[in-house]
Amino acid sequence: MRGYNLRLPLDLLVVASANPEDYTNRGRIITPLKDRFGAEIRTHYPLLLDDEIDLIRQEANVQAVIPDHMYDVVARFTTEVRTSSSIDQRSGVSARFAIACTEALSGAALRRAAITGEKDPVARIGDLMGVVPTLRGKVEFDVSEEGREQELLIHLARKATAETWRQLLGGNDIRPVLTSLVEWFDEGNTLQTGDVTPGASLLGELGQFEGLGKLMQTVEPELAESSGLAAACVEFAIEGLWLTRRIDKDAVDGVIRYGAS
Template identity: 55%
Template sequence: MTSGLPTTAGELRAAGHRPRGVKAEIRENLLAALREGRDPWPGIVGFDRTVLPQLERALLAGHDVVLLGERGQGKTRLLRTLVGLLDEWTPVIAGAELGEHPLDPITPESKRRAAELGDELPVAWRHRDERFAEKLATPDTSVGDLVGDVDPVKVAQGRSLGDPETIHYGLLPRSHRGVIAVNELPDLAERIQVALLNVMEERDIQIRGYTLRLPLDVLLVATANPEDYTNRGRIITPLKDRFGAEIRTHYPLEIGAEIDLVRQEAELVAEVGDHLLEVIARFVRHLRESSSIDQRSGVSARFAVAAAETVAASALRRSALTGERPAIARPVDLESVPEVLRGKLEFEAGEEGREQEVLTHLLRRSVADTARAAFAGLDLRPLAEVVSNGHPVATGERVRAGDLLGALPEVPVLHEVAARLGAGPKDPAGRIASAVELALESLYLTRRLAKDSDDDRSVYG
């Protein structure tokens, strides 16, 4: 990929290459993407009109950024997309410990090599994926991890203790000419946060009193949970002041965005129709609005993804038990969500013992809302009359789609129900049965049908 590119500092200079700061590089690449109509943020859903415009302004201004938001709002995913705004390949001094530009060395060793070799200084090319570093801020993180420390091995090799070349560089210097992301910044001990002050303002580092000053070129981005300011820790005031932009993230504001996010992120082992993903999206929305759920903890987007994967797994299990192919999810598979994922939620103290009841109630509301939207204007009374007058319909984890449909006589409304959810006469029986079952569940929730359930079987009648 790098064949034909300059291999020495002299060739690089002759090609007209000039050193450029990482923030200027990101600014120019972002502007090019905006002018050409390319999406600079692939895979980011639901932030188009809120978070992304603010982030773009911050990057164009050359600001370091901290993203504030509850868990599971895609903060880390968003920061990782910054890699796409870097040049695909950038020149570095071959063999140097840091990613220094061949025409602008900053360490004593690289400066000495550049003076000795001149235009023959060897050049290597680094891919942009290697210019992004990520650090999870944990309480045991040390200044040495971030900035650097004296390397006893180098001292033992005969160098004097005052020699700057005895330093082992930390993560920040090694991110020179790149992007470094610090996740959960408030978890970093306050004395360690102090070590970042010089990096963000003076753009240099000092290690254990050494006179060595490295003019670092980095974009520092961080994430934090707003509750962390008073819960586990806080961002110290001088450090907050040095961030040029503080941007609030959020959960998807629209049901469609939540569905798109789940469809993008979930690894589904069976077919899950859009109407079931809509139920899950509405369920998550109700959870985020419920007074029974601790909203300070939030309901992560990972919950919706895990719910969709659980529904798909339930369909795959039913397929194995019944021999039905292909595996297609039906509303009955939604019943597994509260039982499996209850532990991913934090409930308010007064709700102890009612967790299952709360989740079941909100899931039924979500099914009713989805069915009301899907079947708006469609008269389901003929279906209710058929079931009530001697054609009970059974469903469950051991009931095949064909058996569910075979329990019903030919009724025109069934074709309309299937068509509303995108299922045609030639589609697999599981796809049609999923639509019909949603209509039956809707009739039960609106009290136009009864439903008797035992361990693994429910009968509408």
């Protein structure tokens, strides 16, 4: 100032984050700044599924009940998106994708509760397909996939659902329960659900299903039983039966109907 050099002993620490690559194709953001920082910390996405789930639980702001199997599906869905060749790997898929997906699931469950009067909103697997369109802005797709973004995300979400289903319901001990479900549909019964179908209504269509307790114990052994959680377990089991081509499914205007194949 006015010809005098002033040196102020500022006790400051500057930390900057960097995307894998910026969106103007000028290269990595950190490169022109690297010589100005004392250190560069390289991070990576969670390598283990449990770590991904822990991160989602820690960061997602949810008001509805998100069952454990839904956390598993979201984590697998995120991994599928990250490893897909149709996604621009230079831009990456951050943890915000999984967090946004979980918060959207919570919002879908809260919306259903507000419409139907349910006291304890619980996210279900059917909610996932409804929130997929909201995630398109979280991902940079390869230019060859233009126009197919939503179709691709739905495919990856179904793939993740099938993986979780096989993990939880692929054992021999639960097979009789699933077989009885398939037989119930083979008898000409149908089950209708949707984004505004209350859990009690879904369970009422199924009737006195003897294997419900076993199903809930297998899918959600840690959570307290409720009609909303029971409906989530049933919907998850039935969706998996459709994904493994053991029953049929029709979806029209947000209404999903399962029946015999």
